[in-house]
Amino acid sequence: MDVDVLLSELNPGGTYELRRDGYWAVWPDLDVRAMATLMRAREVRLSTMTGTPGADGRLRLIYHWDVGAKMLNMETSVTAGHIPTISDVLPAADWVEREIRDYYGIEFDGRAATPPLMLREGDIPGLFSRTRDLGTQIDPAETARTNVASEGGETR
C-alpha cells in the first residue's frame, strides 16, 4: 500500500511525516467518514483508535491503520465533544467508539445507539476524563456511578 498515494487522494497537499513508529498525519479538520470510506475501498484495516487528552483541553483522536510495513496514524481533534461515527462504514470501529465514549464521554454522531462497552448500563460516560486529575485514592468502579468532578467534588 502506497501511503503517499492514499493520503494525497484523501487530502491533496495535506502534510504528514514518517516517524520511527510509522506515518503520522495530524489533520484537525480530518473528514473521518471520507477517510473510512477510502480505507474500506482500499482494503486497509483499522487497527484501533486512541483517545487522549490534548494540551488545548480537546480530545485527540488517533485512527491507527495497518498499511503494511508501517502503521499509519491519522490524528484529529474532537470539537465540542462530538465527531461523526465511522462504525457504519467500518464495523471494526464499533466497539472502539463505544469504549472511547466510556472513557472520555464524547459522542459519535450518526450511531443508532452507543451502549456502554466496558462500563455498565447506567454508568456515567467519561470515566477517564472525569477522574483525570485524581490519584489512585479514587476507585474507578465507584466513580463510574457517581459524577465525581476532577476537582474532587462529588456532583451526583
Added chain:
Amino acid sequence: MSPVIPLGPFHPALEEPYKVEVTTTGETITDAEITVGFNFRGIEWLAERKTYTQDIALLERVCGICSNVHTLMFCRAVEKIADLEVPARAKFIRVIVAEAERLHSHLLWAGVACNLIGFETLFMTCFSLREQVMDVLEGISGNRVNYAMNRPGGVNRDITDPASILDAVRTIADVTAKQLIPVMTTDRTVRARCSGVGILTREDAIAYGAVGPMARASGLATDIRKSAPYLVYDQLTFDVPVRSEGDVFARIVVRALEILESCKIIEQAIDMMPAGPIAGGLFLAVPAGEAAIRIEAPRGEVVYYMESNGTDMPARVRVRTPTFANMPTVRVMAIGQGLSDLGLIQASIDPCYSCNDR
C-alpha cells in the same frame, strides 16, 4: 416471535465471564448480541497513575496466557520514546520467549478445541506438549505465568541452558507433525464438526478488523512479524500459514501449522543468538514523547499507544488486544449457524476476555 436465548455471563466450561444473547428461528441463529466488560479492571486508567517500573508489573497482568507480550509492548514503547538500544542477545531472548509463549497459547487452545469437539485423547496430547513448554518458560524465567522477562533496554534473565529448550522444541515439533496435524486435518469427526462452520469471509475479516490466525484463516496473509519485522524476525526463516476457507477447520489448521513455525523460529534463534550483554544501563527518565507500536501476539496483532509527559508516570497507555479486534466477528460468523455450533464458533477465535476487558 423469535426466542432470544441469553448465554452467560457465567459458563460451566469457561472461567471467564461474557454474555451472548442469540435470537433464533428454530435451531438457527438469526442474530447475536455480545456483552463484554465483566472483567473490566481499568488497567489503562491505573497505568496513568503508576510509575513506569510499576506499570511493567501491572501490564503483565492484562493476560494470563500472553503476559510476556504486554511487558514486551510496554518496554518497546518506552524504548521508542527514550531511544534506548536493546543488545542483540536480548532481542534473540525476547524472540525465544515470545515464540515459546505462542506455543503455549496455541497448544492450550488446541487442547480446549479438542475437548470441545469431543476428542479427549488429543486433548491429553496437547496438554502434555503444553506442559513441556511451561517447563521451558519456567526454566528460563523461574515463573510459569508472569515471566517478568522484559525491562526497558533488554531482558532480566539470560538463557543458560539452550540444550533443554531445543530438546523440548524438537519433541513438540515431532509430535505436532506426526500426531496432531495428521489427526486434526484428516479425522472425519474433526472435519465433520468444523468444516463449513462459522465462516468469516475475507471481506468481513477486513471490515471487522480481524487479526492473527483468524484473519489468516480467512485468506489474509497478515503477520506483523513479516510485514513490519521487529526484534530479529527479519533474520529468521519462517512461513506464515494462510487458508482461504474462513471456517473453524481453517483456524485449526492455521494454528497447528503455526506451532511448527514457532519451533523453527526458536531453533534458529538459539543457534544464532550471539554472546553479549542482555540489557543496557539503567535509564533515569522517559522524555516527553509518544509512540504507537504493534507486534504479533499468539492471537494476533497487539497495538499499544504510549504518551509521556516527561514525569515518572506515563500520561496515556492505550492497549488494544487481539480478542478486542476478533470478538465482534462472532456475530457475523454465528448468523445462519445452528445453536449447537455457537460454542465452537466462539472458541475458534481463541478468546481471552481478560485481555479484551483489561
